[in-house]
Amino acid sequence: MPDAPNFLTVWKVDLNTTATPKPLSSLRAAPLKGRVRVPGDKSISHRALIFGALATGTTRITGLLEAEDVINTAKAVNALGALAEKRGDVWEVKGRGVGGLRSPDGPLDFGNSGTGARLMMGVVAGHSMTVVMTGDASLSRRPMRRVLAPLMEMGLEVLEPGQEKLPLTLRGTSELTPIVYVLPVPSAQVKSAVLIAGLHAAGETTVVEREPTRDHTERMLRHFGASVRTEAKGLDTHITVTGHAELVGRDVHVPGDPSSAAFLAAAALLVPGSDVTIEGVLTNPTRIGLYTTLQEMGGDITFLNEREEGGEPVADIRIRASRLKGVRVPAERAPSMIDEYPVLAAMSAFAEGQTQMDGLAELKVKESDRLQATAAGLEANGAVVRVDGDSLTVTGNGGLKGGGVVATHLDHRIAMAFLTAGLVSDKPIVVDDSTMIATSFPEFRQLMETLGARYDEPVAR
Numbered sequence: 325m326p327d328a329p330n331f332l333t334v335w336k337v338d339l340n341t342t343a344t345p346k347p348l349s350s351l352r353a354a355p356l357k358g359r360v361r362v363p364g365d366k367s368i369s370h371r372a373l374i375f376g377a378l379a380t381g382t383t384r385i386t387g388l389l390e391a392e393d394v395i396n397t398a399k400a401v402n403a404l405g406a407l408a409e410k411r412g413d414v415w416e417v418k419g420r421g422v423g424g425l426r427s428p429d430g431p432l433d434f435g436n437s438g439t440g441a442r443l444m445m446g447v448v449a450g451h452s453m454t455v456v457m458t459g460d461a462s463l464s465r466r467p468m469r470r471v472l473a474p475l476m477e478m479g480l481e482v483l484e485p486g487q488e489k490l491p492l493t494l495r496g497t498s499e500l501t502p503i504v505y506v507l508p509v510p511s512a513q514v515k516s517a518v519l520i521a522g523l524h525a526a527g528e529t530t531v532v533e534r535e536p537t538r539d540h541t542e543r544m545l546r547h548f549g550a551s552v553r554t555e556a557k558g559l560d561t562h563i564t565v566t567g568h569a570e571l572v573g574r575d576v577h578v579p580g581d582p583s584s585a586a587f588l589a590a591a592a593l594l595v596p597g598s599d600v601t602i603e604g605v606l607t608n609p610t611r612i613g614l615y616t617t618l619q620e621m622g623g624d625i626t627f628l629n630e631r632e633e634g635g636e637p638v639a640d641i642r643i644r645a646s647r648l649k650g651v652r653v654p655a656e657r658a659p660s661m662i663d664e665y666p667v668l669a670a671m672s673a674f675a676e677g678q679t680q681m682d683g684l685a686e687l688k689v690k691e692s693d694r695l696q697a698t699a700a701g702l703e704a705n706g707a708v709v710r711v712d713g714d715s716l717t718v719t720g721n722g723g724l725k726g727g728g729v730v731a732t733h734l735d736h737r738i739a740m741a742f743l744t745a746g747l748v749s750d751k752p753i754v755v756d757d758s759t760m761i762a763t764s765f766p767e768f769r770q771l772m773e774t775l776g777a778r779y780d781e782p783v784a785r
């Protein structure tokens with residue numbers, strides 16, 4: 325039994341949920357070795373189910389991420405009258421065509437998933453139906469106004485006037501008005517919700533992006549036969565979808581999720597003597613800011629066998645343990661690595677010198693306030709950290725002492741980031757709960773253990 329800290333004092337804080345929290349601690353690891361695959365990309369998985377439901381005919385999806393967030397989206401499209409089910413290794417979606425979904429019999433529960441909830445708001449907006457949407461304690465704290473505002477401009481009604489968080493009752497219409505919408509925040513979820521609603525509107529709907537965000541919606545809509553134009557205008561990008569679209573069921577292959585692979589890559593860089601290859605990872609440029617940053621820090625990361633699969637770039641990524649040095653991560657890179665800051669910050673404690681991460685405002689509205697949760701978790705484990713507005717600076721100080729308990733606030737990325745750093749901290753790091761890892765990466769522990777890592781379930785003292 326490792327020298328685990330007493331987690332009892334914090335483990336019940338803020339877990340307004342019915343699931344029993346399951347604390348977990350990582351043990352100091354021997355070199356990690358091997359070739360592995362990570363589960364399918366979460367963003368692409370949500371979209372494949374949703375566009376399959378909005379298409380006519382059958383969509384066949386291989387590599388779909390079978391994690392809670394995506395399963396909740398599958399349940400939602402089924403409740404709306406499409407049929408998404410697994411047959412052998414393939415998920416099949418029998419769609420009902422754009423505008424062809426029917427009212428669900430009860431509320432749609434999106435659990436922990438911002439992507440599922442927000443993209444489905446775009447779907448509901450374009451149907452003449454009334455839908456109650458709910459989520460867990462974390463999702464019910466997250467801002468929905470960013471999606472509701474443009475969708476209301478198009479014709480969506482919120483039946484609880486002024487309410488901007490889940491639960492919400494939404495009334496859509498089959499007569500949406502097309503709009504031109506300048507994104508006030510760099511959010512692929514907002515962009516996607518508006519483009520999805522635009523499929524149902526009469527005419528062209530345009531989203532204007534100041535900073536590029538992940539473009540899976542645009543790529544996949546084209547794959548399903550929609551007309552989507554992407555035009556550079558000055559510093560902006562205009563993305564235009566033609567309404568009253570017809571989507572046709574397609575085959576979709578979902579590549580490995582670079583945001584899940586990030587934890588394996590981080591572990592391989594940190595644990596001395598490691599050499600790990602992660603096969604079939606999505607390398608879309610709008611998603612790989614972390615890997616660029618780690619290379620700048622001196623990380624030995626090679627992209628092998630680069631290829632295209634189903635309209636998305638993919639590679640095998642080889643990572644060898646490396647000495648890292650601190651860098652400044654520019655604000656404009658944030659959208660391409662937005663979910664990776666907790667793990668990067670944890671790794672920065674092992675780098676030589678300071679790592680300054682700028683432009684992190686969006687981190688505050690994820691499954692938790694990730695800026696605070698990351699800083700608090702690092703401080704609890706002996707790191708030197710400074711939060712200054714939207715910037716986070718970690719000063720490498722010979723690694724992490726560990727021995728602290730991390731409050732995860734129902735946030736899978738916080739849990740996985742610290743379970744990764746704990747492989748190389750002096751004392752084990754305990755996360756107060758690990759159940760929510762199943763929302764995005766249920767195989768996390770098993771894959772890490774395949775490579776040689778070990779975890780321990782601390783017993784309450």
Ligand SMILES: O=C(O)C1=C[C@@H](OP(=O)(O)O)[C@@H](O)[C@H](O)C1
Nearest residue numbers: 367439510511512513514662663
């Ligand atoms: O569109 C998507 O699939 C996602 C977009 C990002 O959120 P924002 O759009 O809020 O930045 C990201 O954090 C999330 O994990 C997935």
Ligand SMILES: C=C(OP(=O)(O)O)C(=O)O
Nearest residue numbers: 436437438439663690737
């Ligand atoms: C922010 C995330 O997801 P979502 O917004 O879909 O809850 C994430 O997976 O890190």
